[in-house]
Amino acid sequence: MIKLHQFARTWGIPNLSHFCCKLETYLRLTGIPYQIVESMPPKAPKGKLPFIEDEGKKISDSDLVIRYLVQKYGDRLDASLSPSQKAISVAMQRLLEDHLFWITMYTRWQYTEKNWRTNKAAIFGVFPPLIRDVVANVYRVFVRRQIHGHGLGRHSSEEVFQFGRADLDALSDFLCDKPYFMGHKPTLLDTSAFGVLVNTLACPIESPVKAHALSKQNLVGFCQRIMSEYFPELDAKQ
Numbered sequence: 001m002i003k004l005h006q007f008a009r010t011w012g013i014p015n016l017s018h019f020c021c022k023l024e025t026y027l028r029l030t031g032i033p034y035q036i037v038e039s040m041p042p043k044a045p046k047g048k049l050p051f052i053e054d055e056g057k058k059i060s061d062s063d064l065v066i067r068y069l070v071q072k073y074g075d076r077l078d079a080s081l082s083p084s085q086k087a088i089s090v091a092m093q094r095l096l097e098d099h100l101f102w103i104t105m106y107t108r109w110q111y112t113e114k115n116w117r118t119n120k121a122a123i124f125g126v127f128p129p130l131i132r133d134v135v136a137n138v139y140r141v142f143v144r145r146q147i148h149g150h151g152l153g154r155h156s157s158e159e160v161f162q163f164g165r166a167d168l169d170a171l172s173d174f175l176c177d178k179p180y181f182m183g184h185k186p187t188l189l190d191t192s193a194f195g196v197l198v199n200t201l202a203c204p205i206e207s208p209v210k211a212h213a214l215s216k217q218n219l220v221g222f223c224q225r226i227m228s229e230y231f232p233e234l235d236a237k238q
């Protein structure tokens with residue numbers, strides 16, 4: 001069986017990592033059996049979670065893992081999409097994973113000390129108290145450099161949140177009144193959207209971008225729909 005290496009569950013959502021959440025959602029939507037192995041990024045072949053182990057191979061990156069699974073099990077989500085729908089799906093995934101994702105990283109690692117304490121407890125709580133703060137603070141410097149490298153970290157918080165609101169407006173307008181982003185059936189785009197959106201509006205990291213996401217009833221309803229249909233054990237706890 002596939003072993004899915006990801007962060008331990010916390011915050012009542014499938015995962016505090018957008019990409020781990022995306023990949024587990026893909027596995028649930030497609031019905032591919034898997035077992036979870038709790039892990040941390042230094043154990044991953046490319047230093048980032050998630051990764052999978054299957055038939056003696058280790059594969060990193062949610063996108064590359066999904067490509068591997070599509071080859072092995074067939075395209076269970078996107079086979080009926082037209083080329084132009086597939087093009088929109090790729091563009092939307094890039095918005096979610098290469099832009100909105102970084103805005104949420106900014107809210108966790110940089111925006112307020114309260115958010116940082118919440119984030120630190122969730123990720124580094126497994127470390128012994130004596131080294132927890134040192135490891136967390138070193139990692140914080142490392143992640144803040146990544147946010148700076150992306151470019152977002154160079155803006156004022158108001159500018160960052162303007163970008164975030166524009167991303168959420170685009171997602172909400174595109175979803176409109178459909179149950180899933182491409183219509184009546186879930187597709188790959190929904191796994192990416194759920195991973196990022198649930199980590200924006202359903203986690204205890206407060207910011208104007210979370211408030212804006214919560215003001216979009218269709219985005220809230222979308223996350224609730226995936227939670228109740230595909231993660232009923234977590235939904236029941238809410």
Ligand SMILES: N[C@@H](CCC(=O)N[C@@H](CS)C(=O)NCC(=O)O)C(=O)O
Nearest residue numbers: 017018019041048049050061062063
């Ligand atoms: N493109 C990768 C991104 C994975 C990623 O950024 N993972 C984060 C957690 S959300 C991570 O492990 N970061 C650790 C690090 O950068 O040191 C994917 O789709 O899997």
